[in-house]
Amino acid sequence: MTKTTLRRRLRTLETRPPNAWRETGSNARPNLHGLLRYPAMMVPCMQGDIIDIILDHKSQPSCRILDPFVGSGTVMTEALIRDLDFTGVDINPLAALVCEAKVAIDAGADIEGAAQTVLSALRSDIYDAIDVEFPGINKWFDDESAVNFSRLRRAISQVEDKGARRVMWTVFAETVRLCSNSRTSTYKLHIRASGDHVDANQVLLTFDTNLRQSLMRVREYRELIGTRKTKRPLVRIICGDARKAPLKWNISDHQILVTSPPYGDNQTTIPYGQFSYLAMRWIPEDDFPSSDAKRLMANTNALDAVSLGGTVRGAEEKETAVRATSQHFDAFVREAERTDRKLAIRKVSSFIGDFADVLNHMRSSWAGTAHWVLTTGNRTAAGLTVPFDAICKDLVTKLGGKPITSLHRQLPNKRMPLRNSQGAMITTETTTVFEFS
Ligand SMILES: C[S@@+](CC[C@H](N)C(=O)[O-])C[C@H]1O[C@@H](n2cnc3c(N)ncnc32)[C@H](O)[C@@H]1O
Structure with a gap:
């Protein structure tokens, strides 16, 4: 399939999104997707449909799927269903444990x-x-x-x-x-x-x-995956910071990075750490796939403080660096500086700076052909919308990625307790597909 066909097929999804993408409740989360209700889970069939189109197109015969913010493993499960090798990273030990549980199911554990x-x-x-x-x-x-x-x-x-x-x-x-x-x-x-x-x-x-x-x-x-004719996919779950996770690639792989980063720092958007804290305090430390679980459950804020944007220390330097790369971030800061919401701006700068570090790390770990699929939501801070989708486009373009298409999805409001500090709701998500050739 040519690049033009790939773009046409993705754009068809943009103009005529399949009805299945709008499903809610248990229909939307079949099989392993519904084991744990993790915050801000992706729509499995939407990510699966996009992966299928990219698979038809990829230039290399072999590929590996990567999700640097793997959460409860939505993308991982869609990769496993397709027998694809997968690497997932998450700083949250509970998320990594849930992913390892799903891997064990895939591997046939009793x-x-x-x-x-x-x-x-x-x-x-x-x-x-x-x-x-x-x-x-x-x-x-x-x-x-x-x-x-x-x-x-x-x-x-x-x-x-x-x-x-x-x-x-x-x-x-x-x-x-x-x-x-x-x-x-x-x-x-x-x-x-x-x-x-x-x-x-x-x-x-x-x-x-x-x-x-x-x-x-x-x-x-297990009925869905049936009996595998080929060998089981290779899966690696890394419990750690996506800014420095050790990633290894086969020279012949095509990289398909599919992810949904947080909307902003955990304290003012979704506190994944607080969400996980109580369960983590009950589960024996040795059962987490992390050497750091004890430190990260030391108090209710420990995990959120080390997640992206968890500290405003160094926010000014991060802001300067990203303003030079992203015109949309620069425009946001200029507008926000007219308000007196300095802390809110520093929090956004710190988060965007950390996120840019993840993208830089992902690209510097892999210089070959790739497709990146990023699902983002635009939160409000300092009374303004943070154009995270446009900022992502700036950052990835700077790394050599070419945006092919952007799909927009209305979030089912009733199940989105995503109030941020300003009280505004995130109502849509944007999924942008980039190509590195
Ligand atoms: C939007 S959620 C991902 C949800 C996932 N797509 C799913 O369907 O379950 C974002 C994830 O980023 C993780 N995260 C935040 N900071 C991180 C960091 N520095 N390194 C790796 N993961 C991080 C959070 O723990 C959270 O699980």
Whole structure:
């Protein structure tokens, strides 16, 4: 297929987006996509459709998919379904654990057996001990709930295979999300109203329901991939900072980078760290695919502070560097400087500077042919829209990428608790496809 055909096919998606991209609820997140409700997940079939078109076109016979902000592994799952080698990076140990759980499912780990081990251990556990201790545990878990979470923790710890155990921790994390005293309507840690606490009896029932649904999802996924005729795809999950993650490529690979970066710094957009904190405090440190998990769960802000834009230290230098590269960022700063919102500007500068470092690192790790697919949202800061989509275009173009098409998708507002500090909602996302030849 020629480049012109590739562009035409992508532009057809732009003018006539498939109905499936508008699905919401469980239809939108089939098989492994729905194991854990992670913030700001991508639309799986949309990314899959774009990958399929690029696969038809790529110049090299072999390729590797890369997602430097892999989150819960939406792109990874779409890559695995297509038998494609994959590298994913995320700074969040819970995200990396969930991805490793999905890899274990793909690799054929005995998940039904692990579920039986957990359920039978639960039946015989009559202890009332609370097995973890951390600051604020009594605020987020009533004693009776903590006893039940401890039973679940002991039961899961009995599963011998690490991959299968990580699947159980994923089910556990979803149970923590639903049953702790933190509201489910926001990703921030925010105490529920007193009449709204989940009854302690619900903990084990919710886990049981989640477990059964997860087993169905595992079966659905395994039916979908069937028996592989070729060898299993090679998957690498790196739990670390995308600005310096060690990436290795085969000289003959075509790189397909598909990702959705955060909308801005975690504190004023989505606090992935706060979202993950409670589950992380319950899961044994050794089960995280990260040597840094203990430090990153030290307090509710630790992970958010090391994520992109997590500190305003050095914001001025970052701002100067990016203004020289991106005319849209430069225009934003000039407009924003008319307001007195200095801290808001520094936060945006720090985030954009860190993000530019990720793009530079990704390109300097791979000089061959590539397609990059970036899904971004434009947040508000200092009372102004931050044109992140246009800034991305400037930055990638400077690195030698050529924008081919931009697809716009309306976000289903009801499920987007993405209020930023100014209270404005992010209502659309833009997916831009770039080509490096
Ligand atoms: C929009 S989410 C990705 C969601 C993912 N596409 C999905 O469907 O689940 C952005 C991710 O970037 C991660 N992140 C933030 N700063 C990072 C950094 N410096 N290095 C790597 N990942 C980072 C966050 O932890 C979060 O998981």
